[in-house]
Amino acid sequence: MCGIIGYVGKQKAKPILMEGLKRLEYRGYDSAGLAVLDKAKVKSVRAVGMVVELEKKIAKLDLKGQVGVAHTRWATHGKPSVANSHPHTDCKNKIAVVHNGIIENYLELKKRLSRRGHKFKSETDTEVIVHLIEEERRKVNDLFEAVQRVLPKLVGAYGIAVISEADPDMIVIAKKGSPLLFGVGDDEYIVSSDAAAIISYTKQVVYLNDGEVAKITPKGYQVVEIGQGEVEKESVKISWTQESAQKSGFKHYMLKEIHEQPQAIESAIRGRVDKFIKEGSQTPILGGLAPTKEIRDRLAKIKRIIIVSCGTSYYSGLVGEYMIEEYAGIPVEVETASEFRYRRPVIDENTAILAISQSGETADTLEAIREGKLKGALSLGVVNVVGSTIARETDAGVYNHAGPEIGVASTKAFTSQISILTLITLSLGRQRQMSFVMGKRIAEELKRIPGLVKKTLKKEAEIKKIAKKYGKYDNWLYLGRKYNFPIAMEGALKLKEISYAHAEGYAAGEMKHGPIAMIDSNFPSLFIIPSDSVYEKVVSGVEEIKARGGKVLAIATEGNKEIAKLADDVIYIPKTLEMLTPLLSVVPLQLLAYHIGVSRGYDVDKPRNLAKSVTVE
Numbered sequence: 001m002c003g004i005i006g007y008v009g010k011q012k013a014k015p016i017l018m019e020g021l022k023r024l025e026y027r028g029y030d031s032a033g034l035a036v037l038d039k040a041k042v043k044s045v046r047a048v049g050m051v052v053e054l055e056k057k058i059a060k061l062d063l064k065g066q067v068g069v070a071h072t073r074w075a076t077h078g079k080p081s082v083a084n085s086h087p088h089t090d091c092k093n094k095i096a097v098v099h100n101g102i103i104e105n106y107l108e109l110k111k112r113l114s115r116r117g118h119k120f121k122s123e124t125d126t127e128v129i130v131h132l133i134e135e136e137r138r139k140v141n142d143l144f145e146a147v148q149r150v151l152p153k154l155v156g157a158y159g160i161a162v163i164s165e166a167d168p169d170m171i172v173i174a175k176k177g178s179p180l181l182f183g184v185g186d187d188e189y190i191v192s193s194d195a196a197a198i199i200s201y202t203k204q205v206v207y208l209n210d211g212e213v214a215k216i217t218p219k220g221y222q223v224v225e226i227g228q229g230e231v232e233k234e235s236v237k238i239s240w241t242q243e244s245a246q247k248s249g250f251k252h253y254m255l256k257e258i259h260e261q262p263q264a265i266e267s268a269i270r271g272r273v274d275k276f277i278k279e280g281s282q283t284p285i286l287g288g289l290a291p292t293k294e295i296r297d298r299l300a301k302i303k304r305i306i307i308v309s310c311g312t313s314y315y316s317g318l319v320g321e322y323m324i325e326e327y328a329g330i331p332v333e334v335e336t337a338s339e340f341r342y343r344r345p346v347i348d349e350n351t352a353i354l355a356i357s358q359s360g361e362t363a364d365t366l367e368a369i370r371e372g373k374l375k376g377a378l379s380l381g382v383v384n385v386v387g388s389t390i391a392r393e394t395d396a397g398v399y400n401h402a403g404p405e406i407g408v409a410s411t412k413a414f415t416s417q418i419s420i421l422t423l424i425t426l427s428l429g430r431q432r433q434m435s436f437v438m439g440k441r442i443a444e445e446l447k448r449i450p451g452l453v454k455k456t457l458k459k460e461a462e463i464k465k466i467a468k469k470y471g472k473y474d475n476w477l478y479l480g481r482k483y484n485f486p487i488a489m490e491g492a493l494k495l496k497e498i499s500y501a502h503a504e505g506y507a508a509g510e511m512k513h514g515p516i517a518m519i520d521s522n523f524p525s526l527f528i529i530p531s532d533s534v535y536e537k538v539v540s541g542v543e544e545i546k547a548r549g550g551k552v553l554a555i556a557t558e559g560n561k562e563i564a565k566l567a568d569d570v571i572y573i574p575k576t577l578e579m580l581t582p583l584l585s586v587v588p589l590q591l592l593a594y595h596i597g598v599s600r601g602y603d604v605d606k607p608r609n610l611a612k613s614v615t616v617e
C-alpha cells in the first residue's frame with residue numbers, strides 16, 4: 001500500500017528519498033514521486049509505474065536540496081497517472097504533501113475549496129489537504145501551525161508529510177490511522193511509513209500516535225497532540241538488522257522468507273518454553289501477555305475469545321481456535337476483522353479480543369480491536385512489527401520476533417503466528433484444566449518443529465517438479481479437515497495471490513455438498529491429508545474425486561503408502577502432533593505456490609493489485 005519517505009538534514013535529500021522508495025517497493029504500488037526543496041523552490045517529479053521510471057525521469061536533475069518528501073502510491077481515488085501521483089502541490093506549487101490513507105470528506109472539501117478559487121490538478125482525495133494548508137499557512141507563522149489547523153477538518157485516515165517554500169528547513173508530519181514514524185540520526189531525520197525502509201540509516205525511531213503532529217528540523221523535533229498540547233516523545237531502538245530486510249542471495253523475498261521459517265519459529269518460542277519444560281513452571285513465559293497483575297487476573301477469568309484478523313492472519317486465527325478450544329477449553333470465535341465493526345457483536349468484560357497481525361497496521365483489524373475495547377473487552381495482540389499501532393493499542397500481547405516480512409505473500413509470519421498461538425494455548429490451558437504432562441508434551445513437540453520444517457524444506461526440488469507438472473491448471477480445489485481446513489484456505493490464497501490461478505480452499509467434508517460438481521480432468525484437487533484423527537474421512541473424499549476423473553495431489557505423512565496408490569502425486573511431511581501439523585503442511589503449499597507463480601513468469605514479490613500492509617478500510 002502507499003508508502004512515505006521524508007528527509008531533513010545535512011545531506012542531499014534526493015538519493016536518500018530514492019533509496020527509501022526502493023525499500024518501500026515491496027508494499028505494492030503503481031506510481032511514485034518526490035518533491036525536494038531546492039534553492040528555496042519546491043521541485044517535484046512523478047512517474048507512473050515502478051520506481052525505476054521515476055529514477056529515469058530524475059536522473060539528469062541535479063537536486064541539491066536537503067529537505068524532501070517522497071511517496072509510492074497504490075491507487076484508491078483516481079487511476080494511476082502522473083497527475084494523481086504524490087506529492088501534490090498547492091495552487092502556487094509552494095507546498096508539497098504526500099499522504100497515505102483516505103480522506104472521506106474530500107468531495108465536500110473540494111467543492112468548498114473550488115468555490116474559493118483553488119485549482120485542482122488531480123482526482124485524488126489527498127489534494128484537498130495541500131489546498132487547505134495553503135489557506136491556513138497565510139494566516140499563521142509557520143507550516144507546523146498551519147497543519148495543526150487543517151487536521152481537525154479532515155475526516156478519515158492519514159499519514160502525511162509536508163514541506164513548504166516558506167519553511168525551508170522543516171518537514172511537518174501527522175498521523176491518524178496510517179502508520180508514520182521518523183528515524184533519528186545525527187542532525188538529520190528520516191520519515192517513513194515503514195520502519196524496514198529506514199533501518200540502513202538509523203535504528204532509533206520515534207513512532208507517532210494517532211492525533212499527533214511533529215515538526216522536524218535538522219536541529220530537532222517537536223511533537224504536539226491535536227487539542228492537547230506538546231508531548232514528550234522518546235525514540236526506541238529497532239532490533240531488525242539491515243541484512244534481515246535484504247534478499248541474501250535468494251531470488252525473491254518470498255522464497256527467502258519461506259526458508260527462514262525454522263528460525264522464525266525458533267524465535268517465536270525462544271526463552272518461552274524451556275523453563276516450563278524443565279522446571280514444570282506453571283505456564284510458558286509470555287511476559288507481554290500478562291504484563292500486570294490486573295491483566296493476569298482478567299486473563300484467568302475470560303470466558304470467551306474473539307480473534308479478529310484478515311487474510312493469512314485470519315487463517316492462523318482459525319488454527320488457534322481449534323487449539324484453544326481443544327486444549328484450553330475456552331470458546332473461541334474467529335471473525336474477519338472487516339466484518340466485526342459493522343454488525344453488533346456481543347462482547348462483555350469477560351471477553352478477550354485477540355488481534356493477529358503481521359504488520360500491526362491493518363486498518364480493519366485495528367478498527368475491530370478498537371471496537372472490542374470500547375465495549376469493555378480485554379484486548380490482546382499477536383503482532384510481528386514492534387511498536388506498530390496494534391501493538392501499542394492492545395492491553396497486552398505477544399510479539400512474533402519473526403524479523404521483517406517483505407514478501408507481499410505472507411509466509412513466515414503465518415507459521416510464527418501459529419507457534420505463538422500454541423504458546424497461548426499452553427498458557428491459557430495450564431491456567432485451567434490442562435495437565436502438566438500434556439502441556440510438556442506439546443511444548444517439547446513444538447521445539448522439534450523448526451527441525452521438521454527444515455526437513456520439509458528439503459523437498460523443494462521435488463515440489464518444483466510438481467509445480468511444473470501442475471502449473472498449467474487455472475482452477476484448483478484445496479481440501480483439508482480439522483486443523484488442516486484453515487491450511488487448505490491459506491494454501492489456496494497463496495496460489496491465487498502469486499500465480500493468479502483460481503483456487504478454492506474448502507473443508508474436505510463440504511466438498512460433496514457442492515464443489516465436487518466442478519471436478520473434471522482439468523480441475524485438480526489438492527488434499528492435505530496427514531495421518532491424524534480425520535484421516536479416514538478425508539480418504540473418502542480422495543476416492544470420490546478420483547471416481548470422477550479428477551487429479552489429486554496429496555500432502556501426507558511420511559510412511560503412508562496407501563495414499564500413494566490413490567493420489568496422482570504425493571508430497572510427504574514428517575509426523576508430528578495433530579495440532580501442530582499445520583506448521584508442516586503449509587510449507588509445501590507455500591513452495592508450490594511460489595514455483596507455480598515463477599513458472600508462469602510472474603514477479604512473486606510484487607503480485608498485481610496487492611499491497612503488503614492494508615492501511616485503509
Ligand code: F6R
Nearest residue numbers: 311312313357358359362409410
Ligand atoms: C496474504 C497476506 C494478507 C495479510 C493480511 C493481513 O499473503 O499477506 O492476506 O495476511 O492483509 O495482514 P496483517 O497480518 O499485516 O494484518
